[in-house]
Amino acid sequence: MPESKTLGDRTRGMGEIVEVAGKVTELAPFGNTLAEMAASRPEIVGLTADMGRYSDILPFRDAHPDRFFNVGMAEQNLIMIAAGLSKVGKIAYCTTYSVFITRRAYDFVAIACAHSKANVKIFAGMPGLVNGYGATHQATEDLNMMRGIADLTIIDPCDATELKQVVRAVADIPGAVYVRNLRGKVPVELPADYRFEVGKAKVLKEGDGDTGIIATGYMSARALDAARIVAGEGRDVGVLHVGTIKPFDRAGVLEFARRHKRLIVAENHKTTGGLGTLVIEALYDAGICKPLSRIGLADGFFECGSQEYLEAKYQVDLPRFLEVIREG
Missing domain, CATH: 3.40.50.970 (Thiamin diphosphate (ThDP)-binding fold, Pyr/PP domains)
Structure with a gap:
């Protein structure tokens, strides 16, 4: 059309x-x-x-x-x-x-x-x-x-x-x-053979078990971009896409979390009440304690501007992903 x-x-x-x-x-x-x-x-x-x-x-x-x-x-x-x-x-x-x-x-x-x-x-x-x-x-x-x-x-x-x-x-x-x-x-970010299943998180990239990113929405694509960039630095980062927030795939998230020493949770949302909160609750309930960083928005209201400007100012852009990955 x-x-x-x-x-x-x-x-x-x-x-x-x-x-x-x-x-x-x-x-x-x-x-x-x-x-x-x-x-x-x-x-x-x-x-x-x-x-x-x-x-x-x-x-x-x-x-x-x-x-x-x-x-x-x-x-x-x-x-x-x-x-x-x-x-x-x-x-x-x-x-x-x-x-x-x-x-x-x-x-x-x-x-x-x-x-x-x-x-x-x-x-x-x-x-x-x-x-x-x-x-x-x-x-x-x-x-x-x-x-x-x-x-x-x-x-x-x-x-x-x-x-x-x-x-x-x-x-x-x-x-x-x-x-x-x-x-x-x-x-178009996902492979042609990708299949959405309601309530199922999907591993988009396997890593070496050091750092794993759990993301949702288009932030999962940004996580893949970041993983490709740091691969040139010898870092092999895993990426889990949580396409369904509710029902939440607790088992899938915990399985991924157990395979990684350090976790990063990323979302185009405030860091409280969204994916980050769901992941932390799941880890706590399962008795899993490991380093976890969150990429998301702080609690507040946000100004007008282009998406590029806003994402850079409020630290949810690709450079922020790279910074957090390299901190580990």
Whole structure:
């Protein structure tokens, strides 16, 4: 589908992750995959809260206009309408900014969706520091908040390859699902034979047992980049990708942790309440004590700026990965 028709002029500051020279990218994997699968699944509907352009759902709108609903800037209505559609047999894919879902429609996600086991799939855009519009638009605590909702599946895809698989997989996951969406030109980082499995962490790179990185979202791709760079220095770093935050693959994380002397946990989220907290809780409960460093955001609000600027200032960029690896 032509880019000009589905997306128009895009601004990477509105939610595209940093592109790295020489890397392959795929345009709008969420919307294009949803449009494709909906051709054979008439029960799928798509909704947005006036954020179609910046959630990449426009390919679905163009392919299936009679099944697309823009409810306007009303996130609570978005969730309630989606929950209502699920009651009549629809699978409702919802899109807007993650910060608006978590802060404005939290109770509606908890009760109308999770508690009611509604077939609502929320693709929440621009989590963490991907949005350059400052604290009002940056969902840097969304994993912490959404983890508190019972019966809610939470997924943080790494790249375009995994995101496309997640779009298809969530249709058959019972109940409500919250996905941290990737938009625009999304890098292709994972191998072609990668297979997403809900609730399963995947080893992306085996190491020599010294340093192991446990990461989620596109930070897993950054961990791979860092591992490749330090390989030239004689360091063989392992990488575990935790694509599903809830249900959390405790057994997979512990198995990986036991094989490494030192751990690094990385996430595009505050260091409290997200992946780091899950890993530390799992290690403590299992009686495992070993050095662990966290790459993530401090507790605070964050200013406006480009993603490159923000990541460097708040120390979640590639140089920060290299610094932490070399500390060991």
